[in-house]
Amino acid sequence: MSWVDVYRRDGRLEGRCLCGAVRIEVSGAHLAGIGVCHCLMCQRWTGGLYGAFEAEAAAVTVTGPVTRYASTDWSERAFCTTCGSSLWLRNTDKADLPYELMPGLFAGAAEFPLLSEIYTDRRPAYLPLAGDHRTKTRAEYERDNRAIEGDDP
Ligand SMILES: [Zn+2]
Numbered sequence: 001m002s003w004v005d006v007y008r009r010d011g012r013l014e015g016r017c018l019c020g021a022v023r024i025e026v027s028g029a030h031l032a033g034i035g036v037c038h039c040l041m042c043q044r045w046t047g048g049l050y051g052a053f054e055a056e057a058a059a060v061t062v063t064g065p066v067t068r069y070a071s072t073d074w075s076e077r078a079f080c081t082t083c084g085s086s087l088w089l090r091n092t093d094k095a096d097l098p099y100e101l102m103p104g105l106f107a108g109a110a111e112f113p114l115l116s117e118i119y120t121d122r123r124p125a126y127l128p129l130a131g132d133h134r135t136k137t138r139a140e141y142e143r144d145n146r147a148i149e150g151d152d153p
């Protein structure tokens, strides 16, 4: 059992982008907690803070105009084609991998706690995040995971 398992939920959340053209429904397994990444790709994509919660692919239904950007050979970042709202980050090197969904789209995610923060040595001075969540620097993260291409100033 992993330390995150206590945050696993099986329930329903509804979200939408800024203009409302994209609707995302989560109905099923997801993680009721937020992971933050301060890598430079995430900072550029969001313009600031990237945080997301995981949802199983089978639980996610998306409708509306979505553009997918292949930010690496093995991942995509999706946004609303109309208004540009960031929607999700997802690995694409296997079928049906989980979504990392942007919590700001979902009213039901507002109470999710912060679980983890990675690339802490890339964190901007204006973004201190409080609490006793787990943290990893870039080197600590990349020791156990694929390096994030494009994490260059
Ligand atoms: Zn939109």
Ligand SMILES: [Zn+2]
Pocket: 037, 038, 039, 040, 041, 042, 043, 050, 148
């Ligand atoms: Zn990142």
